[in-house]
Amino acid sequence: MFMLAGGVLDWFDELQVKQFFLLLADNFPGAEIVLNAQSRLWRLISNWGLRRTGIKDIATKWVLKDARKMEKWDKRITVLDQFSAFKNIPRDPAWGAQVERWMNFTDRSRMYNIFHLRV
Numbered sequence: 001m002f003m004l005a006g007g008v009l010d011w012f013d014e015l016q017v018k019q020f021f022l023l024l025a026d027n028f029p030g031a032e033i034v035l036n037a038q039s040r041l042w043r044l045i046s047n048w049g050l051r052r053t054g055i056k057d058i059a060t061k062w063v064l065k066d067a068r069k070m071e072k073w074d075k076r077i078t079v080l081d082q083f084s085a086f087k088n089i090p091r092d093p094a095w096g097a098q099v100e101r102w103m104n105f106t107d108r109s110r111m112y113n114i115f116h117l118r119v
Contacts, residue, residue, distance in 0.1 A: 025119040039111040
């Protein structure tokens with residue numbers, strides 16, 4: 001089984017995310033999942049952006065910069081790959097220099113990452 005969890009887990013706290021992965025491991029052993037996760041810096045930027053748009057009642061919570069931390073949650077969780085979100089996206093000059101700088105900064109700082117795991 002293969003699952004995607006893009007843009008979902010940021011909204012939960014770490015205990016809830018851990019419980020989710022333990023349930024996956026219990027019910028779908030050997031399944032693979034690809035997800036994104038934000039660093040503390042990305043969370044600050046994201047939540048600041050939400051507040052700027054007038055959204056004050058919700059905020060992103062979960063942060064993770066290195067997926068190997070998840071392997072400590074349970075021996076069934078294995079990191080297959082992890083990389084910065086924009087690593088494999090070719091830069092297009094039509095997007096402008098500011099977008100390219102932002103993508104490069106995000107890659108260098110690893111503040112928004114993609115993780116591929118097996119449970």
